[in-house]
Amino acid sequence: MRDFQWHGDLDRLIHEPARLAIVSLLAVVETADFVFLLDRTGLTGGNLGSHLARLEGAGYVEVEKRIVQRRPQTIYRLTEEGWYAFDRYRRHMGAVLADSHHPDGGNHPSGPRRDKTFRSEE
């Protein structure tokens, strides 16, 4: 199991696809509201709410509720802790993917063969 030790080190809170999408979006903006995250991630309201609650619980996301034109608006922001966790996750996954090249140049017997151009680039 030592070969897959990275599994244990991975931040599973961010590794989940929906939360990874949320954190990625919040990483490239200053703040975003619930509707924006709903529109960009394509999640349902309930699903998005539960993922955001988990991220907030871990201290990765902070929430601000305000009233804009007599309508409630919930604003989300990635915390410093969230930023570091996301940065760590990206580095981690980057290293894992960089090490994942097949020893046979990507040609697995059951997989499609790479063309010559791809090989020469490698």
Added chain:
Amino acid sequence: MSHPEDLRVLERSVYRAHFDDGLVDLLFGVVVLAWGAGLILGIAYLGALAAGVSVTLWPVLRQRISHPRTGHVELSRSRRSREGRKALASVAAGVALLALVAIVASGVGGSFTRTPLDSVGAGLGGFLLALPALLVMAATGVGRFGVHAAVFVVCGLLGMLGVLSLEVSVLAGGMAVLALGAVQLLRFIRTHPLPGG
């Protein structure tokens, strides 16, 4: 998500989504249309007035139309300062170009015989309006503004060929961009229904 480039692509996509509602196209069309109408009616400040109203109206319309559908997002500080500089430069360039169009129009108007210079002058409005559209395309990366630039170039060519006067070519360009903006806005409203509505 393994490369910083991925986040840059995502950030650009979020930024470009700002223009999906077609409001900028619509308001740009209104400004050009007003400028053309101003040239015909001899009311030089009509375009400037429309520009002022459009700049004021844009955030209000976004708040009313776009935010309930696609939400509110505050872009990163670096993006905002970059966009602020670009917006200032674009407004300055736009005002200078439209002033040039007005000057050319006042020079061309009134002459009954068309000299080659008049022909170029009559097409200048469309060609000059294509420049801000190209600038906006370069700044935002939204290809639709390239179509607007092409529309203005066609109007400029029609002006040069004597099919349209300078005033009418500006007016036609404005109407075309306004129509494209309206189509884009309708498409946006159709593809982004109000959540729960």
